Amino acid sequence: MPLPARRKDILSEEFEDGLVLCDPITEQVVYLNATGAAIWEMCDGETDPGDMVRELVSLFPEADEEKVKREVVAFLADLQARGFLGS
């Protein structure tokens, strides 16, 4: 199964509170908070979701790992459904 990879043509604008992404083809715009932005940055085609979870847990040690795992999986599925991830 391919590792999550963000589409190269997605426009990304960085803000102090997160990222705003724009799909130039569908003209869809999404807002990612700081956690979502961190996951998006890890969608480099080389990092598997398990590593993303471990990275987030190291950034937020008080977070429940199982909950982080569920949220990462749901978030990636959402990005995939919106077409923001490539192959």
Next chain:
Amino acid sequence: MPFPREKLEKILSSPSPVGNLRWSALEWEVLRLWQEALEGRFVLLHAGAVSLPGRGAVLLPGRTGTGKTTFTLALVSRGWTYFSDDCAALDPDTLDIRPVPGAAHLRGTPRGRGRISLRTLPSETSPTGTSAFPRRRHLPLPGESSPVRAILFPAHDREDLPPGEAVPLAPGMAAYELAFHSMARGQQSFLRDFRAVCRLARSVPAFRLSTRDLDRASLLARDLLA
């Protein structure tokens, strides 16, 4: 959407007493043509826009029914200059706003009409609505522009917003919401608009504002430009 041509011709060829309908149809058509002409040069946002002489402008983006026209007219009645109630034209290079001609369209009648000092007519575009024409003294000079100094997302029906407070909105969220209110048609305009609203959201503060109490909301808007 263009005003139906057959309807337009019927209204224009009718004798009085449909003068108000005739004016609404013409105004609708002029606004449409003007928007088409503006779209090539300006970012068109679903937003009200008003300015205070010497202090700059505020943008009032919002979906239909959030109260942006009511708040725009409330500010105009308190000395602000009317640029638009529904379609703001933003220069993507300077981030100034330009006036967009046209009457303000309300679903009902303006709140506090006596204070707002408007000429109002039944609206042709909405059977239960009103078209409000700001007086000449409330309009900008031809070609006038004004730099945007703040973005206010008005809401008259949000009970979670404190009535006497402008709630700050983080710039990324403000950019996302502004992009949502872009009226661009076509990919090229949309991408230009996306970049422009991101620049604007980084440049000026954004707030959510309850407009249930128009007096308090108007004072807050003025304070933000102090």
